[in-house]
Amino acid sequence: MSAPLIRILLATRNGADHLDAQLNSYLTQTHDNWALWVSDDGSDDATWQILERFRADHPARDIRLLRGPGRGAAANFLSLLTHPDLPPGPVALSDQDDVWLPNRLSRAWEVIATSNGPALYGSTTIETDPDLVPLAKQRAQLPPPSFSNALVQNIVAGNTITLNAPGLAALRAAGAPDVAFHDWWIYLRLTGIGAQVTVDNVPLLYYRQHAGNVLGAHSGMRAGAHRVGALLRGTHAGWIRGNLDALLAHPDDLIPDHAMAARLLRDTRWRLAALRRSGARRSSRAGRIALNALALIGRT
Numbered sequence: 001m002s003a004p005l006i007r008i009l010l011a012t013r014n015g016a017d018h019l020d021a022q023l024n025s026y027l028t029q030t031h032d033n034w035a036l037w038v039s040d041d042g043s044d045d046a047t048w049q050i051l052e053r054f055r056a057d058h059p060a061r062d063i064r065l066l067r068g069p070g071r072g073a074a075a076n077f078l079s080l081l082t083h084p085d086l087p088p089g090p091v092a093l094s095d096q097d098d099v100w101l102p103n104r105l106s107r108a109w110e111v112i113a114t115s116n117g118p119a120l121y122g123s124t125t126i127e128t129d130p131d132l133v134p135l136a137k138q139r140a141q142l143p144p145p146s147f148s149n150a151l152v153q154n155i156v157a158g159n160t161i162t163l164n165a166p167g168l169a170a171l172r173a174a175g176a177p178d179v180a181f182h183d184w185w186i187y188l189r190l191t192g193i194g195a196q197v198t199v200d201n202v203p204l205l206y207y208r209q210h211a212g213n214v215l216g217a218h219s220g221m222r223a224g225a226h227r228v229g230a231l232l233r234g235t236h237a238g239w240i241r242g243n244l245d246a247l248l249a250h251p252d253d254l255i256p257d258h259a260m261a262a263r264l265l266r267d268t269r270w271r272l273a274a275l276r277r278s279g280a281r282r283s284s285r286a287g288r289i290a291l292n293a294l295a296l297i298g299r300t
Contacts, residue, residue, distance in 0.1 A: 005034065006089070006090045006092050006162070007086070007090070007091045008026060008036045008037070008094050009037050009091050009093050009094065010039075011068070011073060011076040012039070012040045013042060013043050013096075014044065015047050016043075016047045019047060019050050019096050019097070020050060022094065022095075022097060022099060025099045025205075026100065028102045031109060037064045037080055038051055038065050038066065039068040039076050039079055039080045041069070066079075074185070075178070078176035081176070081182075082172050088165050090163060090165055090168070092104070092105055092162040093160075094159060095158070097208045098159055099132060099205060099208070100204065101205055103204060104205055108121040108160075111200060112196065117194075117195065118166040118169070118196070119164045119166070119196040120163055120198070121162040121198050122198070123157075123160040124142060124202065125159070125204070126138065128207065128208050128209065129209060130209070132208060134206075135209070141201045143199075144199070145191060147192055148280055148281050150188040151265055151278060153282045153283060154181060155187070157207070158186070159207065161183060163190075166195075170190065170195065171186060174189055174246070177246030178242065178246075179243055180242060180243075191258075192259075193258075194258075234298075236299075244262050244265060244266040245266070247262050261280070271294075271296075274295070275295050
C-alpha cells in the first residue's frame with residue numbers, strides 16, 4: 001500500500017522559542033509524504049516569520065499559512081479541521097512546542113490504514129522539561145477508549161491525534177462547536193459515531209512541559225491540581241455540558257444508544273442518577289469515586 005499524503009495541522013501562537021525544533025522534526029519523518037497547514041492565532045513574536053522561512057526553504061512542500069480566529073487553542077484547531085479549503089484525506093494534529101519522533105506519522109498510519117470507516121489514533125508521549133530532558137516520572141499506560149469514558153473524561157492527547165479520511169469527514173460534519181478542548185471533542189464525537197479509536201501505548205513524541213503550555217500533560221502535580229480545581233468549581237461540569245450540547249446538535253449519525261446516554265447525562269436533574277443512567281465513567285476507580293461524590297453536591 002502506497003503511503004498517502006497526510007496533512008499536518010499545526011496551531012501556533014507565540015511559539016517562537018520552540019517552533020524550529022518541531023518543524024525540523026517533520027523533516028525526519030519516515031512517512032515523508034506530508035503537507036503542512038498552519039493556523040497562527042495572533043502571534044506577536046517571531047512565529048510568523050519562522051513559518052514563512054520554513055515555507056520558503058521547502059518550496060516543493062504544500063505549506064499553507066493561515067490566520068486563526070483569535071479565540072483560543074480549541075477554536076484555532078477546529079478552524080483548521082473545518083477549513084473550507086482543507087481537502088479530504090488523513091490529518092495529523094501538531095502542537096508548536098513538541099518534537100516528533102521519526103515514526104510519529106508512520107506508526108499512526110500503520111494502525112488506522114486498514115480501517116474502511118472513521119478512525120482516530122492517539123498515543124502516549126515522552127514528557128520532558130523545557131530542554132527536552134525526559135522527566136523521571138512518566139504517565140502510566142492509557143486506559144481503553146470508550147464513549148462512556150469520553151462523556152466525562154478525555155484520555156486522547158491532541159498532539160498525538162491522527163484521523164483517517166472518513167474520520168476527518170465525520171468530524172467536519174458536526175462543524176466547529178464552541179467547546180473547551182478540541183481533543184476531548186474529537187474523542188467524544190468519534191466514539192459517539194462508533195469510529196475505530198486506538199489509544200496506543202507507544203510514545204511517538206517529546207511533549208515539552210513549560211510555563212507556556214495551554215494546559216500541559218494530564219499527569220503530574222500541576223495537572224492534578226488543575227483538574228481538582230475544575231471539578232470543585234463546577235468548571236468541569238460546564239465543559240461536559242458544552243460537549244454534550246455540541247454532540248446532540250448533530251444527533252443523526254450518532255449510535256442511538258450513545259445519543260440516549262448523552263441526553264440522559266445532560267438532562268437528568270439528579271446528577272448521581274444522570275451518571276448511573278448514562279453509564280458515564282472515568283477510567284480510574286479513584287476518578288469514579290470522585291465523580292460520584294461531586295454529583296452528590298451538584299458539581300457534575
